[in-house]
Amino acid sequence: MIKALIFDVDGTLAETERDAHRVAFNETFAACHLDWHWNVTLYGELLAVTGGKERMIFYRDHYDCACPKDLDIIALHKMKTARYNDMLARRPIPLRPGVRRLLEEARSKDMRLAIATTTTLNNVTTLLTHSLSPNSASWFEVIAAGDMVSAKKPAPDIYLYVLKKMGLLAEQCVAIEDSKNGHQSALAAHIPTLITVSDYTRHEDFTGAQLILNHLGEPEQAFTILSDNTSHSSYVDVDMLRGFSK
C-alpha cells in the first residue's frame, strides 16, 4: 500500500535550473569579479554534478578556467543562495503542470508528503512559499535537503533519510523525480519512481522507472507517456500512484 509521495524539487516541482539557479550562479561570479560564466549548454553538462558547492568545485578542478588561489567556495555558495532566494521571492517561478493539483489531492486523501532534494533548505521553503502557498512548507512531513546527508544524489542517502524519519518502508512510497541522478538515488533506496522529465533531462536514461511522463498532467492538459506503458488517464492522481504498489 502506497502511503507517501516523496517529491524532488528542482526540475520536478518547477523548472528552476536554467533561468534561476544558473542565473544566480552567474550573477554571483560577476559580483565577485570571477571570470566564470555558465551558458545554458555548459550548465546542462554541469548538472551531472548535484549540489551547487560540488558543481563549482567540479568546474574549478575539471575545466580550463581562471581561479584565484583564495577562492572560497562556501562563501560563494552562500552568496548564490541569497541571490537565488531573492529571485524566487521577487519573480516566483510557476509550478509544473499537475504539481499543485496532485499535492492538494494527496493532502485531502491522507497521503503523506515529503521532499528529498540536493538543493539548500532555504531554496525549498522559499519556492514553496512563493510558488505554492505561504504555509505550504508545513504540508510536508519531512523536507530533506542539501547537506542533511553527506552523500548527495545519485547516492540513496537522502531517500533513506526520509524513509527513516517517516518510519516507512521503501515500497510504501513513490518518488517523483525529473533526473537520472534523482531516479538512481530513489532506486538505490528501492523506492519506485515516477519520472516527469524536465528541460535538461528529457534525453536521460530512466530504466527501471514505473512510468515516464512529460509532466503530471491536468484534466485539460493531458500528459504524454514517454515509456512503454499505456494509460486511460490524462493526468496523475492519487489512485494511479496507489497502483504503483508491488
Ligand code: XBP
Ligand atoms: C538540483 C541540484 C541542486 C541545484 C543547486 O537538485 O542539483 O544542486 O542545482 O542547488 P534536485 P544548491 O533536483 O535534487 O532538487 O546550489 O542549493 O546546491
Ligand code: MG
Ligand atoms: Mg531534480
